[in-house]
Amino acid sequence: MPTQFEELQARAAKRWDELTAGDSAWIRVGGGTSGQAVGAEEVFEALKTSAESTGANANVSMVSAMGLMYLEPQVDVLMPNGARVFYGNVEPEEAQMIVEQHVQNGEPLMDRAFAYSGGYGTGVGNLPELESMPMVALQQRIATRNFGDTDPHDLLQYVANGGYAALNRALTEMTPAEIVDEIKAAGLRGRGGAAFPAGVKWSFLAPSDAPVKYVLCNCEEGDPGAFNDKGIIENDPHTLVEGLIINGYATRSTHGYIFIRTGHEKPIESARKAIAACYEAGLLGKNILGSDFSFEMEVSLTGDSYVAGEETALMEAIEGKRSTPRYKPPFPAAAGLWQKPTNINNVKTISYVPEIVRNGSEWFKGIGTETTSGTAIVCLSGHITYPGMYEVPMGMTIREVLDKVGGGVSEGERIKVLQAGGPLNGLLGEEAFDTMIDFDAMSAAGASIGSGGIIVGNETVNVVDLLRSLVAFNQFESCGKCFPCRLGNTHMLEILDRMCQNKAKPADLALLERVGTSMRAGSLCGHGQLGFNPIASALKYFGDEIKSCLGGEGTPAGVYGDGRMILPTRTRP
Amino acid sequence: MGSARIVHRFLKSNIPLFVEVKLTTAETAQSSKLRERIRQILNAQAQPTITVLSSLIAVQDSIHYLPDEAIKETATLCGSTINEVWSVASFYTNFRFTPPGEKTLDVCWGPACHVVGAQKILNSVHEVLEIKEEGDSPDGKVTLKYNTCLGACAQGPVIAIDHHLIGKQTPESAAKIARELRGHDT
Numbered sequence: 001m002p003t004q005f006e007e008l009q010a011r012a013a014k015r016w017d018e019l020t021a022g023d024s025a026w027i028r029v030g031g032g033t034s035g036q037a038v039g040a041e042e043v044f045e046a047l048k049t050s051a052e053s054t055g056a057n058a059n060v061s062m063v064s065a066m067g068l069m070y071l072e073p074q075v076d077v078l079m080p081n082g083a084r085v086f087y088g089n090v091e092p093e094e095a096q097m098i099v100e101q102h103v104q105n106g107e108p109l110m111d112r113a114f115a116y117s118g119g120y121g122t123g124v125g126n127l128p129e130l131e132s133m134p135m136v137a138l139q140q141r142i143a144t145r146n147f148g149d150t151d152p153h154d155l156l157q158y159v160a161n162g163g164y165a166a167l168n169r170a171l172t173e174m175t176p177a178e179i180v181d182e183i184k185a186a187g188l189r190g191r192g193g194a195a196f197p198a199g200v201k202w203s204f205l206a207p208s209d210a211p212v213k214y215v216l217c218n219c220e221e222g223d224p225g226a227f228n229d230k231g232i233i234e235n236d237p238h239t240l241v242e243g244l245i246i247n248g249y250a251t252r253s254t255h256g257y258i259f260i261r262t263g264h265e266k267p268i269e270s271a272r273k274a275i276a277a278c279y280e281a282g283l284l285g286k287n288i289l290g291s292d293f294s295f296e297m298e299v300s301l302t303g304d305s306y307v308a309g310e311e312t313a314l315m316e317a318i319e320g321k322r323s324t325p326r327y328k329p330p331f332p333a334a335a336g337l338w339q340k341p342t343n344i345n346n347v348k349t350i351s352y353v354p355e356i357v358r359n360g361s362e363w364f365k366g367i368g369t370e371t372t373s374g375t376a377i378v379c380l381s382g383h384i385t386y387p388g389m390y391e392v393p394m395g396m397t398i399r400e401v402l403d404k405v406g407g408g409v410s411e412g413e414r415i416k417v418l419q420a421g422g423p424l425n426g427l428l429g430e431e432a433f434d435t436m437i438d439f440d441a442m443s444a445a446g447a448s449i450g451s452g453g454i455i456v457g458n459e460t461v462n463v464v465d466l467l468r469s470l471v472a473f474n475q476f477e478s479c480g481k482c483f484p485c486r487l488g489n490t491h492m493l494e495i496l497d498r499m500c501q502n503k504a505k506p507a508d509l510a511l512l513e514r515v516g517t518s519m520r521a522g523s524l525c526g527h528g529q530l531g532f533n534p535i536a537s538a539l540k541y542f543g544d545e546i547k548s549c550l551g552g553e554g555t556p557a558g559v560y561g562d563g564r565m566i567l568p569t570r571t572r573p
Numbered sequence: 574m575g576s577a578r579i580v581h582r583f584l585k586s587n588i589p590l591f592v593e594v595k596l597t598t599a600e601t602a603q604s605s606k607l608r609e610r611i612r613q614i615l616n617a618q619a620q621p622t623i624t625v626l627s628s629l630i631a632v633q634d635s636i637h638y639l640p641d642e643a644i645k646e647t648a649t650l651c652g653s654t655i656n657e658v659w660s661v662a663s664f665y666t667n668f669r670f671t672p673p674g675e676k677t678l679d680v681c682w683g684p685a686c687h688v689v690g691a692q693k694i695l696n697s698v699h700e701v702l703e704i705k706e707e708g709d710s711p712d713g714k715v716t717l718k719y720n721t722c723l724g725a726c727a728q729g730p731v732i733a734i735d736h737h738l739i740g741k742q743t744p745e746s747a748a749k750i751a752r753e754l755r756g757h758d759t
Binding site: 033036037038070221223225227257262264298299300301302303318319320321381382388419453466469470473558560568569 | 620621622624625626627628629630634651660661664665666667668681682683684685686687688689690692693695696699706707719721722723724725726727728729731736737738739740741
C-alpha cells in the first residue's frame with residue numbers, strides 16, 4: 001500500500017505532466033511584488049484573454065519570479081515537445097502576438113525573445129541558452145531553485161519538483177537529534193545578519209521537554225535594498241514551510257509562526273495559502289504524513305516597525321505588544337514567546353534546510369567557503385545595469401557579482417559606493433570590491449552580508465547625503481526604548497544635515513564619533529549598537545569627501561541644491 | 574452615568590499627545606453602528622492567535638483607520654486596558670486615527686530609492702497634492718505616506734496606490750499619477 005506521501009507524489013507527478021508534457025503549450029508569467037511594480041499582472045490578464053479569444057491550446061499561469069528583475073514583466077512559452085522561449089519587458093499589447101505567432105503558429109518572436117532553455121539540443125534560432133547567460137550561469141540556486149518554474153500557490157507543483165521529500169525523509173528515517181547534527185555538520189550559518197551557526201542554535205531548544213515550544217521564522221525584512229526574504233515567501237513559500245516543519249521536528253517544537261510585516265500583500269497571501277494547502281494535504285496538523293509528529297503553523301503580522309526584526313522584539317510583536325527588545329538573559333531558548341522555549345531563524349536560513357536534509361550535509365558543506373558554506377542571496381538595486389535577486393555561492397568577490405552578474409554600470413560611468421547589508425551596516429568604496437562574499441571577509445571590510453541587499457551608487461551619489469538617508473532611516477525606526485539610540489540617531493541626523501547644508505564645523509566629526517560610541521555602549525539591541533556603522537565605514541573609504549563638508553566651503557549635498565532633504569515628520573512617542 | 578467617551582488630541586503628526594476623558598450621556602447612533610461593525614471585524618479574524626496588535630491590524634485593513642471604538646473594543650476583546658491598546662496603536666507607524674483620503678499614495682524614501690531619485694518624486698508629489706509633508710490633500714482625495722521600503726528595490730523609485738506597487742517612477746510620471754488620483758486633468 002502506498003504511503004500518504006507516495007500518494008501525494010503521484011498526484012503531483014500527474015499534475016506536472018499535464019502542464020509540461022501534454023499537448024498544450026504552457027505560458028508562464030513571472031509574478032511577485034517586483035513584477036507587479038512594472039505591470040506583470042496586466043500582462044498576465046492580457047495573455048489569458050488572448051489565449052481564450054483565439055482558442056489557443058495553452059495553459060496560462062502566473063508563476064514565481066525568476067529574479068532577473070530588469071527583464072520584468074517576464075514571460076516564457078513552453079511548446080509541447082519543444083523548447084522553452086523567454087521574453088523580457090513584455091507589454092500587455094504584445095500578448096496577442098505571442099499567442100498567435102508563437103503558440104498557434106509555432107514561430108517564436110525572435111526579435112523579442114532573449115533566451116531559450118531545454119528542447120532537443122538544436123537551439124532556437126540564434127538565441128542564447130538561458131543557462132549560459134552569466135547572470136544565470138554564475139548562480140547556484142538552492143533556496144531559490146524553483147524560481148521562475150512553478151506556481152507558488154500550487155502545492156503539487158512544488159511536490160513534483162522534489163518538494164516535501166526532505167520532510168518525508170526526516171519523519172521516516174531520521175531522529176530529531178540526527179537532523180540537528182546534520183544542520184550543524186552542514187555549517188549552515190544564520191542568514192539574518194548575525195551569522196550564528198543554525199544547528200547550534202537549534203540544539204539549545206531541542207533538549208527541553210516543555211509541552212509547548214515555538215519555532216519562529218523572521219520575515220520582517222524592513223531593510224531598504226533587501227527583498228530576498230519576501231522574495232522567497234512570495235515565490236516559493238513551500239520551501240520555507242517545509243523548512244520550518246523540519247525545524248519544528250528537529251527541535252521537538254509544537255508551533256511555528258511566520259512573521260511578516262503588514263502591507264506586504266503578496267508574501268502574506270502566499271504564506272497563508274501555502275499553510276492552508278499543507279493542512280489540507282496532511283503536511284501540517286496532527287500526525288503529519290502518518291507519523292507521531294504534530295505541528296501547527298500560522299502567519300503572524302506586525303505593524304510597521306523595523307526593530308520588530310530583532311528577535312526579542314519580534315516575540316513582543318507576536319504577543320501583540322510594542323515591538324521593543326527585551327533584556328537578555330533569559331534567552332529565547334529558555335523563555336521566549338509567551339515565556340515558552342523558542343527558536344528564531346531568518347527566512348533564508350530555514351529555506352536551505354529542505355535541500356540540506358535531502359542532499360546531506362556533505363553536499364552543502366562543499367558549496368561556498370571554508371567558514372561560510374552555502375550561497376548568498378544577493379539583491380542588487382540602484383545604479384546597476386541588471387538589478388535583481390541572484391543566489392551565488394559564497395566566496396565570489398563583490399566585483400564579480402557587480403560586473404558579471406549585475407552587468408556593471410553603463411559605459412563611461414563608475415561604481416563609487418556600495419551600501420551592503422542594510423542601513424545598520426557599512427558603505428564600501430572601490431578598494432573593497434575585491435572582498436569575498438563571506439560573513440567573515442565582509443565584516444573585516446567594514447560591511448556585512450546582512451540581509452543580502454546591495455545598493456549600488458555611481459559617481460552622482462554624494463556619500464554624506466547617502467549617509468544622511470541611512471541615519472534618517474535609523475532615526476525614524478528607532479523604537480525609543482533606549483535613549484542612546486533614540487536621541488543618538490536624532491543627534492547624528494542633525495549633524496549630517498548640517499554637513500549637507502555646509503553649516504558644519506570641524507569639531508562636528510568628533511561629536512559624531514562620541515555619539516556613535518555612546519550608542520554602541522548604551523543600547524539594548526543592534527539598532528543602537530550598530531547605528532554608527534555606516535558613518536564608521538564611510539570614514540574609512542570616503543574620509544576626504546566627508547571632511548570636505550566640515551569647513552563650510554563645499555557644495556551643498558542633496559538634490560535641491562541647498563542641502564535639504566525631505567524627511568518624515570513622525571517619530572515614536 | 575453615561576459611557577466614557579475619549580477625545581484624543583492630535584498633533585499634525587497624528588500621534589495623540591495626551592488623552593482627555595469626558596463623560597457623555599448617550600452614545601450616538603453612528604458610534605454604536607461603528608462599534609457593531611468593529612466587533613464583527615474583530616470576531617472575523619481567521620488566524621488562531623488573536624492579540625491586541627492582530628486586532629488593530631484587522632480593523633485598519635477593513636476600515637483604513639482606528640476610531641476610538643476600535644481601541645475600546647480591542648481592549649474588551651483582549652482583556653487589556655485602553656492605555657495598553659493605545660500604547661500599541663501609537664507605536665506602529667502604519668496606524669492612523671482619522672479616516673484617510675479616498676486613495677493612499679505611498680512614496681518610498683528609503684536609501685535604495687533615495688540613490689535613484691526618490692527625493693525628487695516626493696517633491697513633485699507634494700506640489701500636486703498641495704502639501705508639504707505626509708498627510709491628506711486639501712480635497713481629502715489622496716493621503717500621502719512616506720514609506721521606508723516597499724520591497725521592490727530593483728524597480729526603484731517605487732510608489733504604491735493602496736498597496737499596489739508601481740516602479741521606475743520619474744518626477745513627471747509620479748505627478749501624473751497623483752493628478753489622476755485627485756481627478757484632475759493630466
